[in-house]
Amino acid sequence: MNRETIVRNRLAEKPLGSVLKTGVLKNEVQGVTIEYISIKGKYNFEELSQTDTFDVLLNICGEGALQSGATVFEIKSETIVRIPYSTGYVIQVEEGKEFSFIRIRKLLDEKDTQAVKRKTGNFDRLYIKALxxxxxxxxxxxxxxxxxxxxxxxxxxxxxxxxxxxxxxxxxxxxxxxxxxxxxxxxxxxxxxxxxxxxxxxxxxxxxxxxxxxxxxxxxxxxxxxxxxxxxxxxxxxxxxxxxxxxxxxxxxxxxxx
Structure with a gap:
């Protein structure tokens, strides 16, 4: 069993507008990338759309806003978010606030992609819930x-x-x-x-x-x-x-x- 502990409250000495991104348990599971991302606002964290991955975000502390398409959602601590397939997104953190989350990026193989295209209704809407x-x-x-x-x-x-x-x-x-x-x-x-x-x-x-x-x-x-x-x-x-x-x-x- 391999293990790794993430470090919270790591932005105290960082200036406003900072972002820290750290890989966690690298190469442990094939096709999976896990990152711990911390943002100290004011900052807009942007990801472009991709057709070969899904992003799942686990907010563990802080508050921010997630923009997906034309809609903006407020995110509080301990919230799970599944980004819609092939959709970019922006996380907005206000000045003086902090927002930290774990991002699990799942690589899609050919069969995964075919399944997504067959059942687009399962994958083209934002999924967001407080734990x-x-x-x-x-x-x-x-x-x-x-x-x-x-x-x-x-x-x-x-x-x-x-x-x-x-x-x-x-x-x-x-x-x-x-x-x-x-x-x-x-x-x-x-x-x-x-x-x-x-x-x-x-x-x-x-x-x-x-x-x-x-x-x-x-x-x-x-x-x-x-x-x-x-x-x-x-x-x-x-x-x-x-x-x-x-x-x-x-x-x-x-x-x-x-």
Whole structure:
């Protein structure tokens, strides 16, 4: 399991109008680029449209405005955004304010692109939700006291989905394996839990990203007085593998994700 911790509050000594971009877990998952981007306004962060990638933005602190097409959306902390396919965007940060987010850029292969063109309605609108508004789900490997949320359902980005898990110790996520996907955990505020994978164990803490390798048998435990709180990112090898999402995750509220 490879890991890397991002550094928050890194703009204190930077002048107004600064932007810092740092790669995270480089080359861990094929076709996936993860960057931690921090902006100190006044600044407009612009990305041009691309036809071979999807961008997903996870805002972790600060406030800004996202312009996609002719519409401007205000973004608060802890919000997930899926940029529409083949659409540029601008993030506007006002003077004196800061905005930090994790950008996951998913490269599309030929089959992905064909799927996007067949079902354009799934991919040509902006998807944006506060994490607290994302639908909850149940899973057999997790206890009843666990709060799980589906924050990027399957079908919005080919071969990519995201969710979150929160519980207090003592508790655990039972041992299981994913022969169809790579998985990355991102520790949320206050997180302190132990992740096990193929005989190795690592304590996952807030702001840490941890790669669970393809096919590894893994589990997570949290002791009394500690908190388990992380976002999982699933990167599927094939479209067929995405069926795992519907088979294992039982949505219990908010069936409409649009």
């Amino acid at each position: 607290v508004d994302c639908p909850a789900y149940k899973e057999d490997i997790k206890s009843d006291k666990t709060l799980n949320r589906m924050i990027l359902p399957d079908g919005l980005v080919p071969r990519f989905a995201m969710g979150s898990v929160e519980t207090e110790g003592p508790d655990e996520v039972g041992e299981h394996e994913h022969p169809m996907l790579d998985q990355i955990f991102f520790g949320l505020e206050g997180c302190r839990c132990r992740c096990f994978a193929d005989g190795e164990s690592i304590v996952l803490t807030e702001n840490m990203m941890l790669h669970i390798p393809l096919g590894a048998k893994h589990s997570v435990s949290v002791e009394a007085g500690d908190k388990l709180a992380y976002i999982w990112m699933d990167f599927f090898l094939t479209m067929e593998g995405e069926k795992y999402m519907g088979e294992q995750h039982q949505i219990i509220e908010g069936q409409d994700n649009n």
